[in-house]
Amino acid sequence: xxxxxxxxxxxxxxxxxxxxxxxxxxxxxxxxxxxxxxxxxxxxxxxxxxxxxxxxxxxxxxxxxxxxxxxxxxxxxxxxxxxxxxxxxxxxxxxxxxxxxxxxxxxxxxxxxxxxxxxxxxxxxxxxxxxxxxxxxxxxxxxxxxxxxxxxxxxxxxxxxxxxxxxxxxxxxxxxxxxxxxxxxxxxxxxxxxxxxxxxxxxxxxxxxxxxxxxxxxxxxxxxxxxxxxxxxxxxxxxxxxxxxxxxxxxxxxxxxxxxxxxxxxxxxxxxxxxxxxxxxxxxxxxxxxxxxxxxxxxxxxxxxxxxxxxxxxxxxxxxxxxxxxxxxxxxxxxxxxxxxxxxxxxxxxxxxxxxxxxxxxxxxxxxxxxxxxxxxxxxxxxxxxxxxxxxxxxxxxxxxxxxxxxxxxxxxxxxxxxxxxxxxxxxxxxxxxxxxxxxxxxxxxxxxxxxxxxxxxxxxxxxxxxxxxxxxxxxxxxxxxxxxxxxxxxxxxxxxxxxxxxxxxxxxxxxxxxxxxxxxxxxxxxxxxxxxxxxxxxxxxxxxxxxxxxxxxxxxxxxxxxxxxxxxxxxxxxxxxxxxxxxxxxxxxxxxxxxxxxxxxxxxxxxxxxxxxxxxxxxxxxxxxxxxxxxxxxxxxxxxxxxxxxxxxxxxxxxxxxxxxxxx
Ligand code: GLA
Ligand code: ZN
Numbered sequence: 293x294x295x296x297x298x299x300x301x302x303x304x305x306x307x308x309x310x311x312x313x314x315x316x317x318x319x320x321x322x323x324x325x326x327x328x329x330x331x332x333x334x335x336x337x338x339x340x341x342x343x344x345x346x347x348x349x350x351x352x353x354x355x356x357x358x359x360x361x362x363x364x365x366x367x368x369x370x371x372x373x374x375x376x377x378x379x380x381x382x383x384x385x386x387x388x389x390x391x392x393x394x395x396x397x398x399x400x401x402x403x404x405x406x407x408x409x410x411x412x413x414x415x416x417x418x419x420x421x422x423x424x425x426x427x428x429x430x431x432x433x434x435x436x437x438x439x440x441x442x443x444x445x446x447x448x449x450x451x452x453x454x455x456x457x458x459x460x461x462x463x464x465x466x467x468x469x470x471x472x473x474x475x476x477x478x479x480x481x482x483x484x485x486x487x488x489x490x491x492x493x494x495x496x497x498x499x500x501x502x503x504x505x506x507x508x509x510x511x512x513x514x515x516x517x518x519x520x521x522x523x524x525x526x527x528x529x530x531x532x533x534x535x536x537x538x539x540x541x542x543x544x545x546x547x548x549x550x551x552x553x554x555x556x557x558x559x560x561x562x563x564x565x566x567x568x569x570x571x572x573x574x575x576x577x578x579x580x581x582x583x584x585x586x587x588x589x590x591x592x593x594x595x596x597x598x599x600x601x602x603x604x605x606x607x608x609x610x611x612x613x614x615x616x617x618x619x620x621x622x623x624x625x626x627x628x629x630x631x632x633x634x635x636x637x638x639x640x641x642x643x644x645x646x647x648x649x650x651x652x653x654x655x656x657x658x659x660x661x662x663x664x665x666x667x668x669x670x671x672x673x674x675x676x677x678x679x680x681x682x683x684x685x686x687x688x689x690x691x692x693x694x695x696x697x698x699x700x701x702x703x704x705x706x707x708x709x710x711x712x713x714x715x716x717x718x719x720x721x722x723x724x725x726x727x728x729x730x731x732x733x734x735x736x737x738x739x740x741x742x743x744x745x746x747x748x749x750x751x752x753x754x755x756x757x758x759x760x761x762x763x764x765x766x767x768x769x770x771x772x773x774x775x776x777x778x779x780x781x782x783x784x785x786x787x788x789x790x791x792x793x794x795x796x797x798x799x800x801x802x803x804x805x806x807x808x809x810x811x812x813x814x815x816x817x818x819x820x821x822x823x824x825x826x827x828x829x830x831x832x833x834x835x836x837x838x839x840x841x842x843x844x845x846x847x848x849x850x851x852x853x854x855x856x857x858x859x860x861x862x863x864x865x866x867x868x869x870x871x872x873x874x875x876x877x878x879x880x881x882x883x884x885x886x887x888x889x890x891x892x893x894x895x896x897x898x899x900x901x902x903x904x905x906x907x908x909x910x911x912x913x914x915x916x917x918x919x920x921x922x923x924x925x926x927x928x929x930x931x932x933x934x935x936x937x938x939x940x941x942x943x944x945x946x947x948x949x950x951x952x953x954x955x956x957x
Pocket of ligand 2: 385386402403404405445446447448449450451
């Protein structure tokens with residue numbers, strides 16, 4: 293993008309044309325640069341099969357262009373019209389229980405359905421031909437949030453498509469029988485043609501089959517994205533193509549964004565605060581870091597977040613004054629090339645009429661509108677940072693496929709939650725003011741002094757080798773329990789746990805022993821330090837590693853609980869129980885010392901300091917989430933980008949405010 297983007301989803305079809313003129317006037321007042329248009333407009337663009345009505349969209353796009361506003365143009369393939377389903381009811385998805393979902397919401401799509409594929413190709417071709425040369429169109433927005441609300445369909449068409457996927461992946465039924473372990477419970481197949489999707493079964497279904505079905509469903513959605521993308525590339529060359537991700541929201545855990553990141557021209561993300569009582573800005577930081585990582589560290593764009601409350605959680609509080617700007621600029625600090633919202637004007641009708649927007653029901657004499665205008669002006673002043681990259685300190689391994697496998701049924705305890713471990717490790721690093729890159733387990737890790745591995749249940753041979761090499765070459769690794777247990781088919785690595793990581797960790801685990809609800813165990817460590825674990829304990833047998841903390845009670849009393857292994861030029865730590873935040877911090881402090889990563893004791897809790905650097909300079913973002921003024925030391929003097937004031941020594945950031953300093957170094 294040529295400039296930082298500020299704007300949101302614009303749905304003019306919900307309003308009479310007279311409102312459009314007020315819309316663009318207000319957009320200019322707010323400093324809007326970019327809007328996403330047409331995401332759900334198929335039924336209006338093609339009201340009857342093959343009969344197109346582009347006039348209204350022509351007028352909208354021209355009006356925006358006349359007012360200097362760029363368009364991120366949707367392909368409306370998430371919302372096929374009713375006539376389409378009446379012709380092809382088989383395009384409606386079927387649940388694992390065999391229920392066919394109905395029309396009247398959105399995203400009711402069987403991604404294997406050929407009629408859906410053909411119809412969505414045709415509407416995409418029409419849009420590409422008509423608008424591919426329009427100077428307002430700066431990006432294509434394919435579909436909407438693949439993976440929600442439906443991530444997999446279990447219809448007969450999908451069954452046939454799954455068989456083709458299995459044939460392409462494994463070639464023979466023997467290979468499928470082998471990797472799925474169908475010898476267990478008598479599930480052996482004589483031919484690929486016998487295989488169905490993992491529909492609802494009397495008790496636990498084959499885990500490897502379920503895992504493969506998740507891969508298949510993800511790949512099937514990706515086929516559809518790639519097909520539309522290729523149409524757009526062919527008919528409208530030069531315009532980048534994206535689709536909006538939801539990287540760190542557990543509402544959307546069915547998409548392997550590492551694979552998708554390679555297919556889009558620009559990574560874009562949607563993020564909403566999860567108001568479940570936890571610190572929302574930490575989840576936001578994690579989502580933004582993960583999105584940047586999926587983009588390979590390149591700039592990305594926050595395509596949707598909210599000006600205030602959403603309307604789809606159990607409780608939807610408004611944002612506090614200043615919180616929207618902190619959220620938006622928090623994403624920018626972590627690599628977003630701007631900040632966009634769902635949606636421009638709050639709907640009067642429909643399912644999302646209580647979701648906040650840039651122009652609220654309360655109108656322009658409102659706090660939300662005033663803050664929107666202030667933010668638009670701030671983002672305008674940040675021009676120059678485009679293309680700079682966020683500087684990270686450490687890495688965390690992250691793998692959607694491992695998460696899928698981990699979440700299958702009949703695990704040693706239902707209290708262990710891989711996502712909870714990732715959140716907790718992230719929060720501990722966040723509280724140490726470390727900027728985190730996420731990395732795929734097989735990615736090059738050599739740039740990072742420290743890599744943490746929270747509950748990576750599934751690890752391939754390649755990941756195992758990767759971590760050995762990383763530590764051998766001087767890296768510091770911290771691995772939490774229930775990691776490196778199975779291969780890509782959910783088969784236990786041969787020998788003692790944790791098969792993929794026992795060499796690098798210098799230990800084996802004879803047996804694990806999850807704790808009962810409410811139970812905990814004490815651990816004693818160096819200089820009398822004590823920490824507490826819950827949920828999980830293990831019988832760890834050191835094979836080169838030294839015990840650093842030891843279980844004091846429970847079945848594992850007297851055995852090593854947290855170990856350190858000097859391996860090659862590096863060090864690998866293992867944490868065999870679940871530690872709470874402050875105890876995790878104690879252990880991370882030791883690992884960070886091994887890694888030579890210094891403390892930042894001068895920074896208060898909940899004050900973020902991030903750096904974006906590149907050809908146009910070095911920008912330090914200070915985001916103060918606290919109710920007190922924060923004074924943050926600056927290594928080099930600079931200029932406050934938003935006020936133009938010179939700053940040296942330290943920057944003072946009022947309660948709840950954000951400062952961006954362009955430093956001279
Ligand atoms: C998602 C969707 C939007 C809207 C918002 C707010 O991000 O992409 O269409 O539904 O959520 O709920
Ligand atoms: Zn289907």
